[in-house]
Amino acid sequence: MADIRNVAVIGGGLIGASWAALFVAQGLSVRVHEPDGNTADQVAARVRAAWPDLQALGLTDLDVDKALARLVVTPDMSLACQDIDFVQECGPDRLEVKHAIIARVESCIAPETVIASSSSALLPSEIQARASHPGRILVGHPFNPPHLIPLVELVAGQATTPQAVEAARAFYENLGREVIVPQRELRGHVANRLTAALYREAVHLVAEGVASVADVDRAVSAGPGLRWALMGPHLTYHLGGGAGGFRHYITHLGPAQQARWAELGSPTLDTATIDALIAGVEDELAALDADTLPERRDAALVGLLQLKQRLGFGG
Amino acid sequence: MADIRNVAVIGGGLIGASWAALFVAQGLSVRVHEPDGNTADQVAARVRAAWPDLQALGLTDLDVDKALARLVVTPDMSLACQDIDFVQECGPDRLEVKHAIIARVESCIAPETVIASSSSALLPSEIQARASHPGRILVGHPFNPPHLIPLVELVAGQATTPQAVEAARAFYENLGREVIVPQRELRGHVANRLTAALYREAVHLVAEGVASVADVDRAVSAGPGLRWALMGPHLTYHLGGGAGGFRHYITHLGPAQQARWAELGSPTLDTATIDALIAGVEDELAALDADTLPERRDAALVGLLQLKQRLGFGG
Numbered sequence: 337m338a339d340i341r342n343v344a345v346i347g348g349g350l351i352g353a354s355w356a357a358l359f360v361a362q363g364l365s366v367r368v369h370e371p372d373g374n375t376a377d378q379v380a381a382r383v384r385a386a387w388p389d390l391q392a393l394g395l396t397d398l399d400v401d402k403a404l405a406r407l408v409v410t411p412d413m414s415l416a417c418q419d420i421d422f423v424q425e426c427g428p429d430r431l432e433v434k435h436a437i438i439a440r441v442e443s444c445i446a447p448e449t450v451i452a453s454s455s456s457a458l459l460p461s462e463i464q465a466r467a468s469h470p471g472r473i474l475v476g477h478p479f480n481p482p483h484l485i486p487l488v489e490l491v492a493g494q495a496t497t498p499q500a501v502e503a504a505r506a507f508y509e510n511l512g513r514e515v516i517v518p519q520r521e522l523r524g525h526v527a528n529r530l531t532a533a534l535y536r537e538a539v540h541l542v543a544e545g546v547a548s549v550a551d552v553d554r555a556v557s558a559g560p561g562l563r564w565a566l567m568g569p570h571l572t573y574h575l576g577g578g579a580g581g582f583r584h585y586i587t588h589l590g591p592a593q594q595a596r597w598a599e600l601g602s603p604t605l606d607t608a609t610i611d612a613l614i615a616g617v618e619d620e621l622a623a624l625d626a627d628t629l630p631e632r633r634d635a636a637l638v639g640l641l642q643l644k645q646r647l648g649f650g651g
Numbered sequence: 652m653a654d655i656r657n658v659a660v661i662g663g664g665l666i667g668a669s670w671a672a673l674f675v676a677q678g679l680s681v682r683v684h685e686p687d688g689n690t691a692d693q694v695a696a697r698v699r700a701a702w703p704d705l706q707a708l709g710l711t712d713l714d715v716d717k718a719l720a721r722l723v724v725t726p727d728m729s730l731a732c733q734d735i736d737f738v739q740e741c742g743p744d745r746l747e748v749k750h751a752i753i754a755r756v757e758s759c760i761a762p763e764t765v766i767a768s769s770s771s772a773l774l775p776s777e778i779q780a781r782a783s784h785p786g787r788i789l790v791g792h793p794f795n796p797p798h799l800i801p802l803v804e805l806v807a808g809q810a811t812t813p814q815a816v817e818a819a820r821a822f823y824e825n826l827g828r829e830v831i832v833p834q835r836e837l838r839g840h841v842a843n844r845l846t847a848a849l850y851r852e853a854v855h856l857v858a859e860g861v862a863s864v865a866d867v868d869r870a871v872s873a874g875p876g877l878r879w880a881l882m883g884p885h886l887t888y889h890l891g892g893g894a895g896g897f898r899h900y901i902t903h904l905g906p907a908q909q910a911r912w913a914e915l916g917s918p919t920l921d922t923a924t925i926d927a928l929i930a931g932v933e934d935e936l937a938a939l940d941a942d943t944l945p946e947r948r949d950a951a952l953v954g955l956l957q958l959k960q961r962l963g964f965g966g
Contacts, residue, residue: 486873518866533849553886563952570928575948581936599844617898629882632963
């Protein structure tokens, strides 16, 4: 596959603008397709806001104004897709919308150009189902915000070719992303299944009145969340196992772990539960500086990623 | 309750030594009870190793040698418990062992002195069941390593008095800990239930061949784990909801979340699964600098906690 120089981003929302920032930071030319005429300024503002972070992480040494000259935001799909080498699709996460977007994109690009969908809720086989050239369609799922969180889950559908997977892997890895390729498509891919599992128990504990929303959040961010920023659960248990490592952990504490699984909750997101969660989040937000939270999060993510680089933590 | 000046730590292993480091760093006098005669040097070495981190986090301005003069490690329970104001129990996590320890401790301390167990697997009602004075017994559950991870889960048993809970809360908060008090005792308290829920799905994905151990770990540490170090799941979803915040997230993406819950796995830790997990961890360790991992983890935790302090992230 030829070098990727020109990328189309379909959708100029939070995720699309963040991808666009990363792409232009890395020297690519980017066309953002977005029907909303007010979006061009918003996307440019988001790219400018992201620039100091991208510089701090060593993801760009370019001048932001020169980079923005390689960014076009347009409601014209054929202009957005002209001479494009890679498509990052960031439209609404509904299947009929995805199918409509892909039909329009396919009508404007070469048959082998990879289309990666940012979808978190849909499976690649569903997304590619009605495509003219389904083999080049896959999921390239980022985490918010994509220009800061390194993980990209690359998921093939039943029709996706190995060539498309490898082209997308090379593309994302060249951009400094941490790519994982699940062996099989599953609802939520990998990371959001882990997140959903944790969140199910979080909702159970709030719904049962065991802990407030704020205490559940604090139980993560002042506890195991600190370790998960550095290492996943297996490596964490490995260190918890002392000299015997993970083998010691799993043989000695595996039974307690399994007993815990049997007692986890199965909550329902009914109206009363949703109301309790919303009220709990409002209480939590009232006790902190909520307005500056997105900026502080980004600053903290940059510092955390620099710290991990310095101490040799991959991923 | 009187000021706490003298603390007994029952058990001189990883957790006990880390608690002891925090306690002496904060100016307390500490007696560590440990039957193993070789432990005194190990505990002192662990306190010395922890000192630069405790200084960096503003948790001590004391000289380590002067602090170590207030640390006694002894196999003599009556010496360990003499004139003690608070007991942090860190023995093996088996009920019959806890009961035996508590009987010995109770025979040496005043009837109102609080005994906090570091237990992760047992419930406070179980631990206090055979005590002479069960009202002062509770769980004060830390995360490894306790001198660095701020979270302490304070859990009352059926017999625990509110006075004991408040005394323990004040004690831990004075030590700079982030204390949560679940409204009810449950297996795994709060944080380890969330951890277990995530880990159940992690094991499912490995057992089903969807992802390797290393990829599951990377899916956490290069993805949502980075955000969980700063904010729990609710605040994370709040930011993911854009301008509409958590309410927008839960009303629009709640159904997708719930659909995901229905598809999560229920693995069993049978021999084949355990073998696959151990082999996967060995592969993962072979690809990184495993020997320096504990030191790098501690250095990264210190940097991360400093970063959170600087940017106003509580917990």
